[in-house]
Amino acid sequence: MRNTYEYKHMNSNRGKIYIVGIGPGWPGHMTPRALAAIGDADVIVGYTTYVELIKGVIGGKPVLATTMTQETKRCSTAIDEAEKGQKVAVISSGDPGVYAMAGLVLELLSRKYGRDTGHNTGADTGITPEYEMPEVEIVPGVPAVCAAASLLGAPLMHDFAAISLSDRLTPWDLIEKRLHAAASSDFVIALYNPRSKGRVTHAEKARNIIAQYRDGKTPTGIVRSAMREDEAVILTTLAGMLDHEIDMQTIVIVGNSTSYRWGNWLITPRGYRLESERGTCADDFGGKKS
Amino acid sequence: MRNTYEYKHMNSNRGKIYIVGIGPGWPGHMTPRALAAIGDADVIVGYTTYVELIKGVIGGKPVLATTMTQETKRCSTAIDEAEKGQKVAVISSGDPGVYAMAGLVLELLSRKYGRDTGHNTGADTGITPEYEMPEVEIVPGVPAVCAAASLLGAPLMHDFAAISLSDRLTPWDLIEKRLHAAASSDFVIALYNPRSKGRVTHAEKARNIIAQYRDGKTPTGIVRSAMREDEAVILTTLAGMLDHEIDMQTIVIVGNSTSYRWGNWLITPRGYRLESERGTCADDFGGKKS
Numbered sequence: 001m002r003n004t005y006e007y008k009h010m011n012s013n014r015g016k017i018y019i020v021g022i023g024p025g026w027p028g029h030m031t032p033r034a035l036a037a038i039g040d041a042d043v044i045v046g047y048t049t050y051v052e053l054i055k056g057v058i059g060g061k062p063v064l065a066t067t068m069t070q071e072t073k074r075c076s077t078a079i080d081e082a083e084k085g086q087k088v089a090v091i092s093s094g095d096p097g098v099y100a101m102a103g104l105v106l107e108l109l110s111r112k113y114g115r116d117t118g119h120n121t122g123a124d125t126g127i128t129p130e131y132e133m134p135e136v137e138i139v140p141g142v143p144a145v146c147a148a149a150s151l152l153g154a155p156l157m158h159d160f161a162a163i164s165l166s167d168r169l170t171p172w173d174l175i176e177k178r179l180h181a182a183a184s185s186d187f188v189i190a191l192y193n194p195r196s197k198g199r200v201t202h203a204e205k206a207r208n209i210i211a212q213y214r215d216g217k218t219p220t221g222i223v224r225s226a227m228r229e230d231e232a233v234i235l236t237t238l239a240g241m242l243d244h245e246i247d248m249q250t251i252v253i254v255g256n257s258t259s260y261r262w263g264n265w266l267i268t269p270r271g272y273r274l275e276s277e278r279g280t281c282a283d284d285f286g287g288k289k290s
Numbered sequence: 291m292r293n294t295y296e297y298k299h300m301n302s303n304r305g306k307i308y309i310v311g312i313g314p315g316w317p318g319h320m321t322p323r324a325l326a327a328i329g330d331a332d333v334i335v336g337y338t339t340y341v342e343l344i345k346g347v348i349g350g351k352p353v354l355a356t357t358m359t360q361e362t363k364r365c366s367t368a369i370d371e372a373e374k375g376q377k378v379a380v381i382s383s384g385d386p387g388v389y390a391m392a393g394l395v396l397e398l399l400s401r402k403y404g405r406d407t408g409h410n411t412g413a414d415t416g417i418t419p420e421y422e423m424p425e426v427e428i429v430p431g432v433p434a435v436c437a438a439a440s441l442l443g444a445p446l447m448h449d450f451a452a453i454s455l456s457d458r459l460t461p462w463d464l465i466e467k468r469l470h471a472a473a474s475s476d477f478v479i480a481l482y483n484p485r486s487k488g489r490v491t492h493a494e495k496a497r498n499i500i501a502q503y504r505d506g507k508t509p510t511g512i513v514r515s516a517m518r519e520d521e522a523v524i525l526t527t528l529a530g531m532l533d534h535e536i537d538m539q540t541i542v543i544v545g546n547s548t549s550y551r552w553g554n555w556l557i558t559p560r561g562y563r564l565e566s567e568r569g570t571c572a573d574d575f576g577g578k579k580s
Contacts, residue, residue, distance in 0.1 A: 023321065024430075031432065033318040095432070097439040103447030103560050110552040136555075140440040142321065142385070142430045146311075149387040150430040156385075157393030158460070159468055161451040161477060169561020170448070174476065178449055181475035185468045187451060262400040270393050271459020 015082030015134040018089045019105055021096040021141020024227035025053045029147065034139050038089045045078045046091030053228070054091070075105045079112070082134035095143035099164055099192055102138045109133060145190045148223035148251040151233045153265030155221055155253045160188035165195070165202040179206055183213040188259070188268055191252040203246050210254055211238055219261040224250040235266055305372030305424040308379045309395055311386040311431020314517040315343045319437065324429050328379045335368045336381030343518070344381070365395045369402070372424035385433035389454055389482055392428045399423060435480045438513035438541040441523045443555030445511055445543045450478035455485070455492040469496055473503040478549070478558055481542040493536050500544055501528055509551040514540040525556055 018037035023029035035057060038044065044051065044063045051063055064077055078088045092101040113133045149156045161182035167175060182189050189210060194203045216239030224232040224247065234244050238254055246252065259268040308327035313319035325347060328334065334341065334353045341353055354367055368378045382391040403423045439446045451472035457465060472479050479500060484493045506529030514522040514537065524534050528544055536542065549558040 021432075021436075026323075028323040028326070029321045029430065031313065031319045031321055033316075036318070095436045095439075097436060097444045097446050099447065099560070102440070103444035103557060106444050106552070106555050106557045107559055110550075110555070110557060138440040138444070140314075140319065140432045140436045142311075142432055143436055146385040146387060146430045146433055149385075150392070150428040154387045154393035154396050154428070156387050157389065159451070159453045161449070161472070163449045171562060174562065175449075178475045178477060181471035181477075182451070185471035186464065187468060187471075260400075262396070265396050265400070267393055267396045267400060269397055270389070272461060272464065 015085045016087045017078055017082045017105060017134050017136050018087070018139055019092060019096045019102045019136065020089050020139045021092050021094060021100070021143075022050060022054055023142040024094060024144055024147035025050075025225070026227040027054060027057060029142050029227055030054065030057070031139070031141065034141060037137065037139050038091075040087055041089035042086045043081050043088050044091060045074055045081070045088055047074070050091050050093050053093075071101070071104055072108070075101065075108050078105065079108060079134065088134075092141070093144070094147070095141045096138055097140065098143045098145070098162070105136065109136070144192075144226060144251055145253070147226035148190075148221065148253060151223055151226055151231075152221035152235065152253060153262075153267050155219075155255055155259060155266045155268050156188055156190070157268040157270050158188060158256060158258070160190055162190045162192060163206075164192040165206055166193040167202070176205070176209060179209040180212075183210040186213075186256045188256045189254045191254070193248055194250055194252050195246045195248065203252070204242055207238065207241055214238060214254070214257065218257070219255045219259050219266050221253045221266050222246060222250060223253070226251070235261060235264060305375045306377045307368055307372045307395060307424050307426050308377070308429055309382060309386045309392045309426065310379050310429045311382050311384060311390070311433075312340060312344055313432040314384060314434055314437035315340075315515070316517040317344060317347060319432050319517055320344065320347070321429070321431065324431060327427070327429050328381075330377055331379035332376045333371050333378045334381060335364055335371070335378055337364070340381050340383050343383075361391070361394055362398070365391065365398050368395065369398060369424065378424075382431070383434070384437070385431045386428055387430065388433045388435070388452070395426065399426070434482075434516060434541055435543070437516040438480075438511065438543060441513055441516055441521075442511035442525065442543060443552075443557050445509075445545055445549060445556045445558050446478055446480070447558040447560045448478060448546060448548075450480055452480045452482060453496075454482040455496055456483040457492070466495070466499060469499040470502075473500040476503075476546045478546045479544045481544070483538055484540055484542050485536045485538065493542070494532055497528065497531055504528060504544070504547065508547070509545045509549050509556050511543045511556050512536060512540060513543070516541075525551060525554060 018041060020034045020037045022034055038057055044058050044061050078090045081088045090101050096102040145162060163178050191206060216237060218238040220236050220238050220241045222234040222244050236244060255268055308331060310324045310327045312324055328347055334348050334351050368380045371378045380391050386392040435452060453468050481496060508528040510526050510528050510531045512524040512534050526534060545558055
């Protein structure tokens with residue numbers, strides 16, 4: 001395996017950007033590698049709320065951009081600092097690659113340092129150009145959807161689709177198309193960014209689209225601020241999901257046609273076939289030896 | 291928040307089952323909560339390969355069922371031990387709720403201790419019946435798909451669908467339907483269980499379905515054994531994906547129509563709108579303040 005401590009370490013004079021997933025919020029769910037990256041950093045860049053969650057870990061290190069709400073500016077600041085030779089930890093909640101900071105940092109770097117071997121050529125050179133740009137390491141974390149699922153039971157045991165209901169950067173038509181596609185082919189559906197002040201009807205529209213294909217009794221979980229002080233876990237149904245508070249810190253997970261509720265657990269079976277149909281494969285996940 | 295150390299702790303005489311996600315494999319990506327759960331357990335239950343990955347953490351604790359390949363039997367063993375009053379840690383790679391052990395343990399418990407308030411009634415009582423059954427805690431972990439994504443760059447920055455190509459418990463027709471649905475609505479697609487000895491043509495069929503909707507030059511990442519000794523990271527294209535070794539320890543991530551390759555990174559932009567169209571929302575993810 002790549003030794004992550006030396007990962008992509010090609011020029012010791014360059015700065016480095018760690019893009020660090022801190023997990024859902026409680027430090028018990030933050031990995032040692034995330035801790036080590038923060039420990040190694042000279043400067044921390046992050047949104048105030050998430051910096052607060054891990055302030056015990058950050059200690060006395062300088063924290064930049066805490067009052068900013070603009071992600072692009074925050075990432076630019078991180079790049080600027082790294083170009084001075086600093087080691088910078090960009091803090092992201094959950095996993096930094098799921099609707100979060102990893103893509104934005106890489107987008108900005110690719111614009112600044114130039115694209116190569118991109119989508120148009122599809123080249124498969126396998127070579128990292130030796131840019132004189134900051135080193136980048138992405139430290140994965142427990143994503144919000146898995147934290148939410150763990151509190152609900154096991155809703156993601158079968159194929160699932162993650163869909164953000166934010167139409168700020170994505171046409172609403174495409175979001176609707178994805179909701180139809182996922183609902184009609186029986187994916188478990190995880191809704192990110194289900195509602196905000198400016199988008200109060202999106203959750204309702206999404207619910208109504210899914211309900212065209214799925215029973216109103218389909219078990220549905222609503223998890224707000226998983227593993228944080230204000231955590232709330234609600235088990236309801238597709239028909240009932242709008243009766244509960246849903247905000248931007250909330251993830252909604254709608255079960256598939258086989259999902260069922262048992263006590264306080266939401267369970268999606270690992271397959272569609274009954275034991276009697278499985279024959280000798282009854283005990284096999286089909287590959288992953290979990 | 292629920293204090294996870296006291297979580298669902300209702301009867302101190304009952305046994306307890308921790309269903310523990312150890313993350314991709316390297317202990318640096320295993321959370322402190324997972325470590326604590328293993329530390330608290332009297333008995334460890336897990337597949338040999340994954341027990342080996344964390345043997346330093348397990349120490350001298352008894353390990354059961356190491357030679358089994360049958361997941362159901364392993365989960366039954368865990369339940370049996372817990373019913374004797376033991377604390378049992380069931381080890382799962384990645385996140386235990388994503389194609390892994392959490393659902394199976396809950397499925398078996400629900401069959402054994404009886405269903406209530408299930409899918410048919412859709413009741414929303416919010417009450418956990420006081421079963422005389424083992425306590426259960428699901429400890430989330432970094433899922434394989436996020437570990438793979440972090441090595442590739444940021445492929446999951448927009449809506450994505452996770453699809454297992456195993457048809458042991460799921461009709462192949464439904465898998466094909468999902469591939470069509472996800473590909474036609476421009477989801478980033480993560481393929482789990484893409485190939486095994488008995489299923490050599492599934493990856494090819496999946497590739498061909500996706501290629502009906504997506505350019506052959508679409509950047510595609512193949513990651514085997516992320517964060518393990520035999521890790522391999524390949525950046526290729528949809529057209530080229532079958533030229534590389536794909537096995538059951540592999541996750542394949544196919545970009546969406548906007549994904550691009552830059553050096554050794556696979557990047558999916560966080561939205562479809564150009565900066566110029568975004569106006570004052572240019573810096574807003576649309577909710578998640580990452």
